[in-house]
Amino acid sequence: MADEGVDHPGLIVPVGHVEPVPRRIRAQVGGRWVFDTRRARYVWEWPGYPQYSIPLRDLAEGVLTDDGRVGRLGPGPARRHSLRIGSEVREGAAWVWDEGAPAELIGTARFRWDALDAWYEEEEQVFVHPRSPYTRVDALRSSSRVRVEVDGTVLADAPSSVKLFETGLPTRYYVERTHVDWTLLRRSDTVTACPYKGRTSEYWSFARGPVVHEDLAWAYDFPTVSCAAVAGMVAFYNEYVDLYVDGVLLPRPTALSRAQWDKGQRAGS
Structure with missing residues (x-):
């Protein structure tokens, strides 16, 4: 079950x-x-x-x-x-x-x-590891509204999204940059890679007072052809933010599941 x-x-x-x-x-x-x-x-x-x-x-x-x-x-x-x-x-x-x-x-x-x-x-x-013949990655345009919050602060609120479905990982929700509050985010030097999507172009962190949430969001400006629909868009780790899709708060996946997936690499982004 x-x-x-x-x-x-x-x-x-x-x-x-x-x-x-x-x-x-x-x-x-x-x-x-x-x-x-x-x-x-x-x-x-x-x-x-x-x-x-x-x-x-x-x-x-x-x-x-x-x-x-x-x-x-x-x-x-x-x-x-x-x-x-x-x-x-x-x-x-x-x-x-x-x-x-x-x-x-x-x-x-x-x-x-x-x-x-x-x-x-x-x-x-x-990059990172071979592409599995049993893994499917689909980036689909969606009319689902996506709102992203951390500690009650809204980081993004978008009227539509691109949903990225990857076998074995939580659904990722990519939103247009115009719907992200950039006054709340700061760019980091982190770069990761994925065999299915390519290399990330940017990561961003969120800090409020003494609390810092590192590398909550990322973007692929030049993804692989199969994931071209997410080019230039921004996604947030479901594991570390409150993610509302069509007004419904999604349960957070456990961070452990991501660690098991990439064995210490950030391939699941």
């Missing part, structure tokens, strides 16, 4: 699930290609999103060195390897799956995302 306090579909992919990647996957370090493959595998180490596992035969020659350390990731055992390409060295950059891991993963390596400088699906750069 669905939790009545949750307004979005949950995650359904079990840890250890493996599927073929139908896209060309490449990555660079120091301007050099580490690998170029059309035979990658998706592997889920937790239900939120997959990682790529790259066939060893598609790596640049001699880039991995066994560190002599054996560990266990969600799907099974693996050996840690460091990466050397050109003058660049990245310690502990990859795990090569060992005996006892799913058969589809044997002979492949799972790279730590931030150990590589840039990842590409076909010709498009991908």
